[in-house]
Amino acid sequence: MPPHSAPRWTLHVAAALLASFAVAGCEVTVTEPGATSTASKGTSSTRTGDEARKRLAELTVAKAGSMRGYSREKFPHWRSAGSNCDVRDTVLKRDGTKVKVSGCNVVAGTWVSAYDGDKITDPAKVDIDHMVPLANAWRSGAATWTTDRRGDFANDLDDPQLVAVSAASNRSKGDQDPSTWKPERTASWCQYAQDWVAVKSKWKLTVTTAEKSALTDMLEKCR
Helix, strand or coil: CCCCCCCCCCCCCCCCEEEEECCCCCEEEEECCCCCCCCCCCCCCCCCHHHHHHHHHHCCECCCCCCCCCCHHHCCCCCCECCECCHHHHHHHHHCEEEEEECCEEEEEEEECCCCCCEECCHHHEEEEECCCHHHHHHCCHHHCCHHHHHHHHCCCCCCCEEEEEHHHHHHHCCCCCCCCCCCCHHHHHHHHHHHHHHHHHCCCCECHHHHHHHHHHHHHHC
């Protein structure tokens, strides 16, 4: 996925604490307490391996659809997001620690990529990954959606769909599903599989046989 496209593992969702104000009043340093779980990331996220297995069993298994007609432009992002410039800035602010903003732009902070453990201190070098890639969503049901619905999916902040990660891991993942790509950190597999299933379940997307098998194996890490 491109650098600006898109964890429960690196989420920092707690209420922002205003730490300091610039003299001009336009810059603010925001510190958000760290967390090791993204359970509060989205209302539809699965919270246990058993729940994820149940949801996975309920997903429709189907062959991957055609990529005919696909383009990222059919999933408009990033949307404006109130006090933040856009959804990208919202995720950067949410997933980082000691985040500093200028106006509505995130200009500094620290991010730990759940996929490979990389520590990043330059927001421009952080990618926002779509947990279920846009192209994968297209192949598993989104091709029939309206552009507005695809935009809702691409900007989904209510579910574990958007994750701040390293550019290297995001580009390595591309549009692959868990049958062909898994995070480098095996310790993240349980949460990754739970999040993937949560998104596919919420948006009623299909899974392939290989994808379901890989997710089943990854959920074994939840024991």
